[in-house]
Amino acid sequence: MKVTTVPFHHYVEKNLNPYKWGLSLFASLMMAGFFSFVVIKVQIDSDGKILSALSPYVATLAESSDRPEILRVLENAAKASLSKIVLVKDGHVFGTSGSVSELDTAFQKPIIDFKFFDVLISNGQIVSFSKESESMLYVFTKVAPIVQSTLGIFISTFIGCILLAFISSMQMKRAIRKALRPLNQLHQEIEKLSSFEEIQSEPMKIHELEKIRQTLHSAKIDLENAKDRLAEEKAQKMSADAFKRLIHDLHNPVAALRTMVKLAFDPSVNSDDKTEIFENLPRVADQILGQVTSAKRNLEEEPIALRETDVLKTIQDSVQQMSILSTSKRIVTDIACDEAMVAHDPALLKRALVNLLENAVAAADSVVRVSVQKDVVGTFIRICDDGDGMDESMIPLYLQGRLPSGKANRQAFGLSSTNHIVRSHGGKLIYRKSNLGGSSFEIRLGAV
Amino acid sequence: MWKLICFILLTSGIAKAANAQATPYVKSFYSLPLTLDPIKMNDTASLAVSNLIYDGLLKFSPKLELQGAIAESWTTSSDGKKITFKLRPNAVFHDGTPISSDDVKNSLERAISSESKVRKLYDCIEGADESKVKSKSTDVGIETPDKKTIVIKLKHPFPPFLSVLAGATAKVLPKHLVNSKDFFSHPIGSGAFRYNEKMSAQKRIFLQAFDSYYSGTPQIKEMVLEEHTEDEALSLAKNARVHDLANWPLPNTNDVFKFGNRITTPVAATWIIGLNTTRPPFDKIAVRQALKSAINSNQFRERFYPDAIPATGYVPFGLPGSGVVTKNKLNDSAIAKEKIIMVIPAELAHASEMKVFFETRLKALGWKFDVEVLPWEKLMEGYSKKRHQAFLVSMNMDYPDAEFLLRNFESSNPDNFSGIKNTKLDSLIAESRTLQDRKKREIVYRQALELLDELSVTVNLFYPRANNWVNKCVRGFEPNILSDVYIDYSKVSLDESCLSSVVKK
Numbered sequence: 001m002k003v004t005t006v007p008f009h010h011y012v013e014k015n016l017n018p019y020k021w022g023l024s025l026f027a028s029l030m031m032a033g034f035f036s037f038v039v040i041k042v043q044i045d046s047d048g049k050i051l052s053a054l055s056p057y058v059a060t061l062a063e064s065s066d067r068p069e070i071l072r073v074l075e076n077a078a079k080a081s082l083s084k085i086v087l088v089k090d091g092h093v094f095g096t097s098g099s100v101s102e103l104d105t106a107f108q109k110p111i112i113d114f115k116f117f118d119v120l121i122s123n124g125q126i127v128s129f130s131k132e133s134e135s136m137l138y139v140f141t142k143v144a145p146i147v148q149s150t151l152g153i154f155i156s157t158f159i160g161c162i163l164l165a166f167i168s169s170m171q172m173k174r175a176i177r178k179a180l181r182p183l184n185q186l187h188q189e190i191e192k193l194s195s196f197e198e199i200q201s202e203p204m205k206i207h208e209l210e211k212i213r214q215t216l217h218s219a220k221i222d223l224e225n226a227k228d229r230l231a232e233e234k235a236q237k238m239s240a241d242a243f244k245r246l247i248h249d250l251h252n253p254v255a256a257l258r259t260m261v262k263l264a265f266d267p268s269v270n271s272d273d274k275t276e277i278f279e280n281l282p283r284v285a286d287q288i289l290g291q292v293t294s295a296k297r298n299l300e301e302e303p304i305a306l307r308e309t310d311v312l313k314t315i316q317d318s319v320q321q322m323s324i325l326s327t328s329k330r331i332v333t334d335i336a337c338d339e340a341m342v343a344h345d346p347a348l349l350k351r352a353l354v355n356l357l358e359n360a361v362a363a364a365d366s367v368v369r370v371s372v373q374k375d376v377v378g379t380f381i382r383i384c385d386d387g388d389g390m391d392e393s394m395i396p397l398y399l400q401g402r403l404p405s406g407k408a409n410r411q412a413f414g415l416s417s418t419n420h421i422v423r424s425h426g427g428k429l430i431y432r433k434s435n436l437g438g439s440s441f442e443i444r445l446g447a448v
Numbered sequence: 449m450w451k452l453i454c455f456i457l458l459t460s461g462i463a464k465a466a467n468a469q470a471t472p473y474v475k476s477f478y479s480l481p482l483t484l485d486p487i488k489m490n491d492t493a494s495l496a497v498s499n500l501i502y503d504g505l506l507k508f509s510p511k512l513e514l515q516g517a518i519a520e521s522w523t524t525s526s527d528g529k530k531i532t533f534k535l536r537p538n539a540v541f542h543d544g545t546p547i548s549s550d551d552v553k554n555s556l557e558r559a560i561s562s563e564s565k566v567r568k569l570y571d572c573i574e575g576a577d578e579s580k581v582k583s584k585s586t587d588v589g590i591e592t593p594d595k596k597t598i599v600i601k602l603k604h605p606f607p608p609f610l611s612v613l614a615g616a617t618a619k620v621l622p623k624h625l626v627n628s629k630d631f632f633s634h635p636i637g638s639g640a641f642r643y644n645e646k647m648s649a650q651k652r653i654f655l656q657a658f659d660s661y662y663s664g665t666p667q668i669k670e671m672v673l674e675e676h677t678e679d680e681a682l683s684l685a686k687n688a689r690v691h692d693l694a695n696w697p698l699p700n701t702n703d704v705f706k707f708g709n710r711i712t713t714p715v716a717a718t719w720i721i722g723l724n725t726t727r728p729p730f731d732k733i734a735v736r737q738a739l740k741s742a743i744n745s746n747q748f749r750e751r752f753y754p755d756a757i758p759a760t761g762y763v764p765f766g767l768p769g770s771g772v773v774t775k776n777k778l779n780d781s782a783i784a785k786e787k788i789i790m791v792i793p794a795e796l797a798h799a800s801e802m803k804v805f806f807e808t809r810l811k812a813l814g815w816k817f818d819v820e821v822l823p824w825e826k827l828m829e830g831y832s833k834k835r836h837q838a839f840l841v842s843m844n845m846d847y848p849d850a851e852f853l854l855r856n857f858e859s860s861n862p863d864n865f866s867g868i869k870n871t872k873l874d875s876l877i878a879e880s881r882t883l884q885d886r887k888k889r890e891i892v893y894r895q896a897l898e899l900l901d902e903l904s905v906t907v908n909l910f911y912p913r914a915n916n917w918v919n920k921c922v923r924g925f926e927p928n929i930l931s932d933v934y935i936d937y938s939k940v941s942l943d944e945s946c947l948s949s950v951v952k953k
Contacts, residue, residue: 060887065767
C-alpha cells in the first residue's frame with residue numbers, strides 16, 4: 001500500500017480544518033444567539049414598558065368608548081415601537097394599530113407556538129399583553145426582522161471568524177515552517193551520517209533538538225570508533241589466518257625435505273636415487289627458504305584495519321597510477337557497478353593491485369583489461385592481459401613465493417605478496433587463462 | 449437599431465399611458481348629490497362628492513386622526529379659543545388660482561350664513577350669532593393676517609371644532625367665483641378630482657384627476673359617479689362595469705362579494721327610525737316610548753344586516769357616549785290609536801321586505817302602522833320639511849363626537865328632525881361644548897343621552913358595519929371608520945393589467 005506523505009504544515013493545517021470551520025460556526029452561533037437573545041429581551045422589555053405605560057390610559061379611554069383617541073394613541077405607539085398593538089374589549093377588537101377592518105371583530109386569541117420564560121411566540125410574532133380592568137392590551141412584534149438581523153450577524157461573524165482562521169492558519173504554517181528548520185537540519189545531518197559524508201554540524205536553538213544533535217554527534221563518533229575497532233580486529237584475524245596458511249604451506253615442502261634427507265641416508269635406497277635426492281635437496285631447501293623469506297616480508301606488511309569502503313576507488317587509483325607509468329600499453333577498465341563496499345585496507349590492496357598490473361603490463365602485448373563485477377557472493381576484480389600467459393602448474397609455487405620472479409632478479413615476491421595481501425583481506429587470488437590470450441588473475445573479495 | 453429600440457419603447461410607453469387612462473373608475477351611488485354646495489349638504493351622496501371635488505383646512509385619516517389638507521399646520525391657543533392655520537403654499541383651485549386665507553374666510557362665513565344648513569356646526573365661532581350674520585356684520589371671529597394665515601376665534605373652547613373643519617361640509621371654495629350664478633352647476637374646488645360634466649339623463653357625473661393636487665396627481669385619471677338602484681348596482685358590479693359600491697349598505701352575505709373584494713370596517717353611523725314629535729301621535733312621549741319598546745331592533749338587524757353591531761343607544765359603538773340608555777323604565781303600553789306612516793328609502797335592496805317586517809309585527813301588536821317606500825330624494829325632501837311622522841334613515845356622523853348627533857336635538861337647530869324641544873337637553877348640549885376635558889365632556893354627554901333615550905325620539909336599530917365592495921382590480925382602497933364619505937380616493941387606483949385579464953376571461 002502506497003502511503004502519501006504531506007509536509008508537516010499541510011498535515012497540521014488539514015487536521016486543524018474541522019476546528020477552523022467548527023470554531024467559526026460555533027462562534028457565529030454563539031454571537032447570533034447572544035444577539036437574538038439581547039434583541040428579544042430588549043424588545044420584550046420595550047413591549048412591557050409600552051404596555052405598562054399605555055394600559056391605564058387606554059383602559060380609561062376604553063371605558064369611555066373613546067375609540068378615535070385610542071386609535072390615535074395605538075397608532076403612534078405602534079409606529080414608535082415597530083409593533084402592532086391591539087386593544088381587546090369583551091372579546092372583540094376595540095382598537096388596533098393594524099387594519100380598520102379588524103375593528104369590532106372577534107379577537108382571535110394568539111395560540112402560543114413557543115414559550116421560553118417570558119418570551120411568547122405566536123405565528124411568527126413575539127406576544128406581550130397586559131390586562132387592565134375589562135380590557136386586554138396586546139403587543140405583537142414580528143420575529144422576522146429579528147431573525148433577519150440575527151442571520152446577518154451570524155453570517156458576518158462567520159465570515160469574520162473564517163477570515164481570522166485563514167489568517168491564523170497562514171501564520172501557523174509560516175511558524176511551523178520556521179520551527180521545522182532545525183528539524184530539517186537534523187534530518188540532513190542524519191542523512192549525511194548514513195552516507196558517511198562530512199557533517200557541518202551547527203548548534204540548534206531548540207534545546208530538545210540540540211540534545212538530539214549532540215547525541216547523534218557522539219553516536220557517530222562512537223560508531224566510527226567501533227568500526228575502527230572492528231576493522232582492526234578483522235585485520236588481526238586475517239593476519240592470524242595468513243600465518244596459519246603459511247605454516248600450512250610450509251608443511252609439505254618441509255616434510256618433503258625431511259623425507260628426502262631420510263632417503264638420502266637410507267642404505268636401502270640405491271645410489272641413483274640418492275644422487276637425484278642430493279641434487280634436488282638444495283632446490284627444495286631454496287624453495288623453502290624463498291617461501292620463508294617471502295613470508296617474512298609479507299608478514300611485516302599486515303593490514304592494520306579493514307574498513308568497509310568503496311573498493312572501486314582503490315582500483316581506479318591503482319589503474320590511474322599504472323596508466324601514468326605504462327605509456328606503451330593500454331589499460332582498459334570494465335566496471336559493472338557503481339559502488340562496491342568491501343572491508344579493506346586501501347593502501348595495502350592498492351599495492352597488491354599495482355603488483356598484478358605491473359605483471360600484466362609486463363606480460364601484455366598491448367592491452368591490459370581491468371574488470372570489476374559484483375554479485376551477492378562478493379566482488380570480483382579481474383586483471384587480464386593479452387600476453388603469452390603462464391604455466392598453470394607453476395602458479396601455486398609462485399603464489400607461495402617458492403619460485404624466483406621471471407621479470408626481475410629476485411624471488412617472485414610480487415605474486416606471493418599479492419596473494420598474501422588478498423588472503424589477509426579474507427579473499428582469494430585465482431589464476432585463469434585470459435580470454436585475451438594471456439593471464440588472468442581474479443581477486444575475490446567479500447563473502448568468499 | 450438604437451433608434452428603433454427607442455421608438456418601440458416610446459410607443460409602448462405611450463400605449464401604456466393610453467391604457468392607464470383608458471378605464472374610468474366607476475363609483476355607484478344610490479343617488480347623485482342633491483346639491484354640490486357644501487353648506488347645504490345633508491345626504492351622504494352629496495357629502496361624498498363634496499369630499500372628492502373640494503378640500504377643507506383639515507381632513508380625517510382612515511383612523512380618524514386629524515391631518516392637514518389645505519392647512520399645512522395649525523396651532524391652538526392655550527385657552528383653546530384661538531386656532532391659527534398656515535395654508536399650504538402649493539394649494540390651488542382647479543382653475544389654477546392659489547388658495548388664500550380670504551377664500552377660507554369667505555367659505556367659513558358662508559357656512560355660518562343664514563343660507564347655510566350646517567350653520568349650527570359653526571356657531572361656536574365668535575360673532576356667529578344669527579343676528580350678526582343676518583345683519584351681514586363683518587365682526588366675525590375669522591381673521592386673515594396674511595394671504596396664507598387664517599385665525600379662527602371661538603366663543604368658548606370647543607375641541608370637536610377641529611373635527612368640524614375636517615368634515616365634508618367645511619370645504620374651501622374660491623371667493624372670486626362662488627357667488628357667480630352657475631357656480632354649483634360646474635363647481636371649482638381644490639380636491640383630488642375636478643368636476644367635469646354632469647349627464648342628468650344618464651344620471652352620471654364625470655370627474656377628472658386634478659394634476660396640481662397638493663399631494664400629487666391622483667392615480668385614477670377619470671372617475672364616473674353613477675346613480676343606480678341597488679339591483680342595478682349589484683348587477684353592474686358583477687359584470688365589472690362598476691368598480692366601487694362603497695356607498696351601498698351591503699350585508700356581508702350579499703353574493704356580489706364573490707365577484708370582488710369585501711373591505712369591511714365599522715363606521716360612525718347609526719340606523720334609526722326617527723320619530724317626529726311635531727306630528728301626532730309622536731307628540732306624546734308615552735306613544736314614542738311604546739313604539740320604541742314594540743320594535744325588536746335585534747330581529748330587524750339579524751334579518752337584514754346580520755353583521756351589524758346591535759344598537760345599545762343612540763351613539764354608535766366606539767365613541768364616547770355609546771351604550772347609554774335611560775335608567776327609567778319605558779312605557780310600553782301606550783299604543784297609538786292614530787295611523788302611523790313610516791317612510792323608508794326605496795333604494796334599499798330589501799325595502800319591500802322591510803315594509804312587511806314592520807307592518808306585520810306592529811299590526812300584530814295593535815298598532816295602525818304602515819310603511820311607505822319613497823325614493824331617496826322625496827324622502828329627504830319630506831325629512832327637511834319635517835313632513836314624515838317616522839322615517840328610517842342612517843345617521844352618518846360628520847365628525848367622530850357625540851356632539852354631532854346630540855346637536856340634532858337642540859331646540860334651536862333648524863335641522864332638528866325630531867322637533868323635540870327640551871330645555872334640559874339644550875343646556876346639557878350647551879354645557880358639553882364648553883368643556884375641554886374629554887372625560888368631563890363624556891359625563892355630560894351621558895346625561896344628555898340618557899335623557900334622549902327617555903324622550904324616545906329615535907328607535908335605535910343597529911350600528912352598521914360597512915362592507916365596501918370594490919372590484920378585484922382596485923388597489924389602494926382604504927376604508928374610513930367615520931364614513932365612506934371620507935375615503936381618500938387620491939390613493940386609489942385601477943390595475944389596468946388586472947382589468948385586461950378580467951376582460952379576456
